[in-house]
Structure formats: structure tokens, C-alpha cells
Amino acid sequence: MKIRRIVQSIAVFVFNPWLANFLSGKLYTGRLKQACVPVLNCHSCPAATGACPIGGLQAALGDKPFNWITLHVVGLLGVVGAIGGRFACGWLCPFGYLQDGLYKVPSPKLRVPRFLEWGKYAALAVLVVALPLLWVDEFGYSTGPWFCRVLCPAGTLEGAVPLLGVGAEEIPERPYYLVVKVAILVFFLGWMVVSKRPFCRVACPLGAVYGLFNRHSLVQLRVDAARCVKCDVCRRTCPMDLRVYEGGDASGCIRCLSCRSACPKGAVRIET
Amino acid sequence: MRRVVPWVLIAVFLGLAVAGALTGSIQPVFQKAIRICRECIGIG
Numbered sequence: 001m002k003i004r005r006i007v008q009s010i011a012v013f014v015f016n017p018w019l020a021n022f023l024s025g026k027l028y029t030g031r032l033k034q035a036c037v038p039v040l041n042c043h044s045c046p047a048a049t050g051a052c053p054i055g056g057l058q059a060a061l062g063d064k065p066f067n068w069i070t071l072h073v074v075g076l077l078g079v080v081g082a083i084g085g086r087f088a089c090g091w092l093c094p095f096g097y098l099q100d101g102l103y104k105v106p107s108p109k110l111r112v113p114r115f116l117e118w119g120k121y122a123a124l125a126v127l128v129v130a131l132p133l134l135w136v137d138e139f140g141y142s143t144g145p146w147f148c149r150v151l152c153p154a155g156t157l158e159g160a161v162p163l164l165g166v167g168a169e170e171i172p173e174r175p176y177y178l179v180v181k182v183a184i185l186v187f188f189l190g191w192m193v194v195s196k197r198p199f200c201r202v203a204c205p206l207g208a209v210y211g212l213f214n215r216h217s218l219v220q221l222r223v224d225a226a227r228c229v230k231c232d233v234c235r236r237t238c239p240m241d242l243r244v245y246e247g248g249d250a251s252g253c254i255r256c257l258s259c260r261s262a263c264p265k266g267a268v269r270i271e272t
Numbered sequence: 273m274r275r276v277v278p279w280v281l282i283a284v285f286l287g288l289a290v291a292g293a294l295t296g297s298i299q300p301v302f303q304k305a306i307r308i309c310r311e312c313i314g315i316g
Contacts, residue, residue, distance in 0.1 A: 027306060027307070027308060028306075029306040033302060033305040033306050034298050034301070034302045034305075036301075042312060042313075043304070043305035043309065043312070044308050044309045044312045044313050050305075051301055051302070051304070051305035052305075052312075055304060055305070055309065055312060056301040056304070056305065059300045059301045059304040060296070060300060060301055062300075063297075063300040067296050067297055067300060068291070068292050068295040068296030069292055069293070069296030069297055069298055069300070069301060070292065070296065071288045071289070071291060071292030071295075071296065072288070072289050072290075072291075072292030072293045072296055072298075073292070073301070074285070074288060074289075074292070075285045075286065075287070075288030075289025075290070075291075075292055076285075076289050077285075078281065078284070078285025078288065078289075079282055079285045079286050079289060081281075081285075082278050082281035082282045082285055083278070083282065144311045144316075145304075145309070145311050145312060148309065148311055148312040149311045149312070149314065149316075152312070155309075155312045155313055155314070156313065156314060159308075159309070159312055159313040160313035160314050160315070163308060163313060164313075164315075168308065169308060169310070169313070169315055170315075171315065172315050175314070175315065177311075177314040177315070177316075178313075178314040178315050180314070181313075181314035182314070213281070216277045216278055216281060217278055218278035218279070218282070
């Protein structure tokens with residue numbers, strides 16, 4: 001699937017073209033930042049060209065009184081999901097690309113227990129929606145983007161590391177959240193070497209949203225049961241460790257089409 | 273029948289996106305995105 005690698009590489013630069021900002025520690029502040037990109041890409045990354053949809057959703061939900069722009073962000077995510085389900089995870093997401101790359105590092109490999117995959121729905125419901133919407137301070141303002149603050153390793157890698165590295169921001173006196181976030185980043189980076197896309201499967205709220213659409217998206221993956229011999233080549237090649245013959249519309253499928261290329265029987269096809 | 277569902281979903285969510293853009297204010301999202309979000313990087 002060389003073409004997917006090429007598309008992923010291009011997507012990294014489309015969403016993060018302002019590379020010189022890494023040296024200055026400044027952010028791109030043009031009008032494109034009003035638009036959400038369809039992938040998890042921290043808008044505090046100096047090179048980022050658009051807003052992160054999860055950061056944007058938390059900012060919109062936290063605005064008081066209720067800001068109808070929330071519907072706009074939800075609508076955009078819904079359109080992307082209804083077209084291709086999680087295809088953006090497989091073809092466009094820079095953090096997914098990083099995970100694909102790290103899994104190629106030679107090491108013992110571990111399977112991710114299936115029950116952990118519920119974690120991404122908890123992250124979405126609690127950290128992205130409930131806390132920013134409902135937890136307000138004494139003045140009635142939202143207490144902030146809790147997913148970004150306590151969990152998001154993409155924000156730590158793309159935002160905190162370069163900004164603190166060039167001295168654009170200073171480490172606070174009591175860096176509790178930073179310590180937690182760096183620990184989470186290191187943990188996930190290590191996990192990415194030994195397991196397939198652990199962050200996407202266990203903690204990504206954007207993947208959780210798109211995954212809800214997989215069953216009814218315009219682009220569908222189908223397995224011809226008459227041809228399939230359940231040899232599990234699809235599972236070995238799948239970046240999400242799925243047995244595609246158990247359901248091409250499973251919420252974990254990122255539509256990368258690796259299984260279609262690998263299937264020795266040609267049993268996997270795309271349907272629109 | 274099944275193939276109608278994605279088109280309905282696309283239409284509904286496109287409608288939400290447009291309605292939200294017309295009635296809401298993008299400023300909170302924009303302001304968060306053009307400044308270093310200290311919470312986002314774990315120092316705020």
C-alpha cells in the first residue's frame with residue numbers, strides 16, 4: 001500500500017505546512033485556523049494550518065451561553081464520517097501515520113485486549129463532551145478542554161515538545177498536568193512500537209466519532225463469504241488488528257484497504 | 273434501501289454544519305486555535 005504512505009505523507013504537510021514556525025515557536029494565525037481539519041492535529045503545533053476538531057469541539061461546548069457553532073463542528077465531523085467512516089484515520093491522520101511507522105520497529109509484538117477499545121468512547125463522552133460542557137468555575141466559565149489537558153499525547157508531541165523546546169513557553173512552577181501528559185506520551189510511544197495503533201483503538205475520541213458511522217457510511221468494505229477462507233492474512237496486515245471477515249463495517253475499520261491488497265482470494269472489495 | 277442512509281446522514285450533518293456556521297460564532301474556536309493553548313499542551 002505505497003499509495004497510502006504517499007497520501008499520509010502529503011497529509012502531514014498539508015495539515016502542517018508552516019515548518020519554519022518550529023524555529024520561532026510562533027503559531028500560524030491566518031484565517032485557515034477558523035476551519036477544523038478532519039484529523040487529530042493539535043492547533044497549538046507551530047506548523048498547524050487548521051483547528052483540531054476535538055479541540056474545537058471542546059472550545060465550542062465550553063462557550064457560555066451555548067454557542068451554536070457546536071453544531072457546525074458536529075456537522076463537519078458527521079459529514080466526514082458519513083462519507084467514509086474512519087477513512088480519515090487510515091489515510092490522513094498524522095498521529096495514525098506515526099503509529100503505523102513505530103509499529104514497524106522490530107520488537108516483540110502484543111495484542112491490545114478488546115475491552116480496552118471502549119476507552120475511546122469514555123474519552124469522548126467524559127473528557128470531550130461532559131466535562132467541558134458541564135464543569136464550570138464560580139463565574140460560570142467552562143473549566144477547559146479536559147481531553148487536551150489530561151490525555152491528548154498528540155498535543156504533547158506536536159505542541160508542548162516544540163514550544164517548550166524553543167522556549168516559546170515556560171514550564172510552570174507546578175507542572176502536574178505536563179508531567180502526566182509527558183508520561184502518557186512516553187507510554188503511548190512505547191505501546192505503539194509493540195502494538196498496532198493503540199491510541200486510535202483505545203483513546204482517540206475522533207476515531208470513536210468516525211467509527212460510529214462505519215456501519216452506514218457511503219464507502220463500505222465488503223467481504224465475499226464464498227471466497228474467504230478465513231486464513232487471517234487480513235488480520236496480520238490490518239493496522240487495527242481486525243479480522244475483516246467478521247465485519248467490514250466494524251467500528252474499528254479505518255478503511256486503509258490493506259486487507260484488500262493482501263487478501264490472496266480477492267475476497268475484499270469496496271462498495272459505495 | 274441501505275444506500276439511502278449515508279446520503280440522508282450527509283444531508284443532515286451538512287445542514288447542521290451550515291446552520292451552526294450561520295447562527296453561531298466561530299470566535300471561541302478561532303481564538304483557541306490561533307493562540308498557544310496552554311491547556312492543550314499541559315501547562316495551563
